[in-house]
Amino acid sequence: MIEVKELTAQQETSVFSQISEYNHEQVVFCHDHDTGLKAIIGVHNTVLGPALGGTRMWTYASEAEALRDVLRLSRGMTFKSAISGLNLGGGKAVIIGDSKKDKTEAMMRKFGRFVNNLNGKYITAEDMGMTTQDMAYIGMETKYVAGLPESQGGSGDPSPVTAYGTYMGMKAAAKRAWGNDSLAGKKISVQGTGHVGGYLIDYLVKENAQLFITDIDQERLRRISAATGATVVGLDEIYDVDVDIYSPCAMGATINDNTLSRLKCQVIAGCANNQLKNEDIHGAALVDMGIVYAPDFLINAGGIINVYSEVKRLNREWAMQQTEQIYNTTLNIFAKAEADGTHTQRAATEIAQKRIDDMAKIKQTY
Numbered sequence: 001m002i003e004v005k006e007l008t009a010q011q012e013t014s015v016f017s018q019i020s021e022y023n024h025e026q027v028v029f030c031h032d033h034d035t036g037l038k039a040i041i042g043v044h045n046t047v048l049g050p051a052l053g054g055t056r057m058w059t060y061a062s063e064a065e066a067l068r069d070v071l072r073l074s075r076g077m078t079f080k081s082a083i084s085g086l087n088l089g090g091g092k093a094v095i096i097g098d099s100k101k102d103k104t105e106a107m108m109r110k111f112g113r114f115v116n117n118l119n120g121k122y123i124t125a126e127d128m129g130m131t132t133q134d135m136a137y138i139g140m141e142t143k144y145v146a147g148l149p150e151s152q153g154g155s156g157d158p159s160p161v162t163a164y165g166t167y168m169g170m171k172a173a174a175k176r177a178w179g180n181d182s183l184a185g186k187k188i189s190v191q192g193t194g195h196v197g198g199y200l201i202d203y204l205v206k207e208n209a210q211l212f213i214t215d216i217d218q219e220r221l222r223r224i225s226a227a228t229g230a231t232v233v234g235l236d237e238i239y240d241v242d243v244d245i246y247s248p249c250a251m252g253a254t255i256n257d258n259t260l261s262r263l264k265c266q267v268i269a270g271c272a273n274n275q276l277k278n279e280d281i282h283g284a285a286l287v288d289m290g291i292v293y294a295p296d297f298l299i300n301a302g303g304i305i306n307v308y309s310e311v312k313r314l315n316r317e318w319a320m321q322q323t324e325q326i327y328n329t330t331l332n333i334f335a336k337a338e339a340d341g342t343h344t345q346r347a348a349t350e351i352a353q354k355r356i357d358d359m360a361k362i363k364q365t366y
C-alpha cells in the first residue's frame with residue numbers, strides 16, 4: 001500500500017511531488033477566461049471502474065490548497081467505492097470560486113465540456129457548493145454526470161442517503177463504545193448543518209439526542225436551533241464542548257494536532273471527507289485516547305452508493321438497503337482494527353486496497 005507522508009514545504013509546491021505522493025493516475029487543470037472557470041479534476045485510480053466523485057466549489061485560499069484538496073478527496077473516493085463493493089474508481093474535481101457569487105450556467109457548461117473530454121474516465125456529481133441544477137447544466141455538455149434532478153431521471157440529492165449511512169456508522173460506533181447503539185440522551189456536537197448535517201440532525205432529533213451545533217451560516221443555525229432545540233456553539237468552541245460524540249460534517253482535517261487535545265468525546269462519526277489531517281498520526285492518536293473513530297470514507301459512502309444506483313439504473317430503495325450495510329461493515333472494521341493492533345482508518349483502507357489489488361489481478365487476465 002502507498003503510504004501518504006507529510007510533504008516538505010518545497011514538495012507541497014511541486015505538483016508532481018504531490019501527484020506521486022498520493023499515486024494519482026491523472027490530474028487535469030481546466031481554465032476558461034470567458035467564464036472565469038478554474039477547475040482541477042483528479043483521477044486517482046480506475047482499476048475498479050470509471051473514477052466517480054463530486055465536484056466541490058470553494059473559495060480556496062490558494063491554488064496549492066485547491067490541488068491538495070482535490071488530490072486528497074479523489075484518493076478518498078477510490079477507497080470509499082472499493083470498500084462499498086462498487087465497481088467505481090476514485091475521482092473528484094474542485095472549482096475555485098465562491099459558489100454563491102461566481103457560478104453561472106456558462107461556467108457549469110464549460111466545466112461539463114472539460115469532463116466530456118475525459119471520455120468517461122471521470123464521472124462527476126455534486127459536492128459542497130454544487131446543486132442538482134448545476135449537474136443539469138453540466139449534463140447539457142456531457143453524459144458523464146450523475147446526481148441529476150429526479151425530474152430528469154437522476155437520483156436527485158444524495159445527501160439524505162449520505163446522512164443515513166453516517167447515522168448507521170454513528171450507531172455502530174456507539175455500540176462499540178457503550179455496548180448499545182441507542183443515541184437517546186447522548187450529547188452530540190454537529191459541525192456543519194448543511195445538506196448532510198441537516199438530514200443527520202433529523203435522525204438524531206428522532207432518537208432524542210442532545211445536540212450542539214455550529215456553522216458559518218448563522219441564519220441556518222438559528223432556524224435549526226429553533227426547530228430542534230439544539231444548542232448553538234461557536235465555530236471554534238465546537239472542539240471544547242463536553243460531548244459523547246463529535247460529528248464533523250463540514251470541511252476536512254478537523255482532527256489535527258491543534259484540536260486533538262481539546263476533544264472530550266468518546267466517539268467521532270461524521271460525514272466530512274478526510275477528517276484526519278494525517279491518517280496515521282491522528283488515527284493512532286485517537287486509539288491512544290480511547291476514542292472510537294468511524295472511518296469517514298466508510299460511513300459517508302451513502303452518497304456514492306446513491307449515485308451508483310443512478311449510473312446502474314437501480315432505485316433509491318436499493319441504495320438505502322446497501323447504505324444500511326454500513327452499520328455491519330463499521331462493526332467489522334472495529335473488530336479488524338483491534339485484532340490487527342491498528343487504527344480504524346488503516347484497517348478500512350487495507351480492506352479497500354485489497355479489493356483493488358485483487359481486481360487488478362483479475363483484469364490482467366482479460
Ligand SMILES: NC(=O)c1ccc[n+]([C@@H]2O[C@H](COP(=O)([O-])OP(=O)(O)OC[C@H]3O[C@@H](n4cnc5c(N)ncnc54)[C@H](O)[C@@H]3O)[C@@H](O)[C@H]2O)c1
Pocket residue numbers: 127128129158159160162191192193194195196197214215216217235249250251252271272273300301303304
Ligand atoms: N453531500 C453528500 O452526499 C456528501 C457525501 C459524502 C461526503 N460529503 C462530505 O460531507 C461534508 C458536508 O457536505 P454537504 O453536502 O452537507 O455540504 P454543504 O455545503 O451542504 O454543508 C456544509 C456546511 O458546513 C458549513 N461550514 C463550512 N465551513 C465550516 C466551518 N469551518 N465550521 C462550521 N461549519 C462550516 C457550511 O456553511 C455548510 O452549512 C463535506 O465534507 C462533503 O465532502 C458529502
